[in-house]
Amino acid sequence: MLILSLETSSPICSVALHQDGVLLGQSELRLEKSHSSHLSVLLEQLLDNTGYTMHDLGAVALSDGPGSYTGLRIGAAAAKGLCYALDIPLIAISTLQALAHQVAIYIGKPKSVLYCPMLDARRMEVYAAVYTHNGQEVVAPTPLVLEADTMAEQMAHHRLLFFGNGAPKFQPLVAEHPNADFLTNIEPSAIAVGELAQQAYLRQEFRDVAYYEPFYLKEVYTTTPKNRA
Structure with a gap:
């Protein structure tokens, strides 16, 4: 095929x-x-x-x-x-699930984190979703206005990995959060x-x-x- x-x-x-x-x-x-x-x-x-x-x-x-x-x-x-x-x-x-997939297959312990791809939607907005390592949807794709408490519920219980061209806008808002990690240059x-x-x-x-x-x-x-x- x-x-x-x-x-x-x-x-x-x-x-x-x-x-x-x-x-x-x-x-x-x-x-x-x-x-x-x-x-x-x-x-x-x-x-x-x-x-x-x-x-x-x-x-x-x-x-x-x-x-x-x-x-x-x-x-x-x-x-x-x-x-x-x-x-x-x-x-x-x-698009978001494919982004999460391409990151998860290269993570050493993929089950240890949730995957949050973020695509830039201009200003302080992104398109985002959250997936498990095998593509199961935890948070459905949604437009988000980025604030310090964005994804707070998920980060309270899980380590989240953020990536995509919208993630750099979110990083300064949660830089000190122990469950927020970021990857760069994921397209x-x-x-x-x-x-x-x-x-x-x-x-x-x-x-x-x-x-x-x-x-x-x-x-x-x-x-x-x-x-x-």
């Missing part, structure tokens, strides 16, 4: 290819606003470099959100287009999406290609450019 995975929820445009859960190749581009112009190129290069074509794919997986509205829309459009054209399943993986990756997608495929957890929409978590606000007002 060949699964192509897309991660476009952040400024990083990332793609990966897995066969039966084994990573065959991965490529990413760390350029702001590059998704629309470079995603298709990354996909084609990845398949060419690994010796496959689009018609070899058994499924396409994508990062479901939350995250960048524009990035998620671009990823969804690409994934849905491929699935429709190739008549293959669409798999959506929570969303298509590799983690692909690893979880293999499990989802075996469970036959597919999305409706025609009606799928990314999980934005909160309403998107748009404004009219000043030159059009």
Whole structure:
């Protein structure tokens, strides 16, 4: 089973290819606003470099959100287009769960902590959730305004590991808390999406290609450019 995975929820445009859960190749581009112009190129290069074509794919997986509205829309459009054209399943993986997964597999004693990925939502807001080492949801994905008592209930009973591009805003608020630990430079990756997608495929957890929409978590606000007002 060949699964192509897309991660476009952040400024990083990332793609990966897995066969039966084994990573065959991965490529990413760390350029702001590059998704629309470079995603298709990354996909084609990845398949060419690994010796496959689009018609070899058994499924396409994508990062479901939350995250960048524009990035998620671009990823969804690409994934849905491929699935429709190739008549293959669409798999959506929570961005926050994938982040937690990629951290948990590298922790020496993964059961000793809970995992709290945080994605920047501007100002003092983040998108966050809490998971166990095996992906069990403890706190569902939610938008949070960061304050000193954020996650206080969880930290009262467990050691929490915070990471993601929203975590640095929270660190000064709980720097002295004995149950708050932080990891830096943890970014969303298509590799983690692909690893979880293999499990989802075996469970036959597919999305409706025609009606799928990314999980934005909160309403998107748009404004009219000043030159059009």
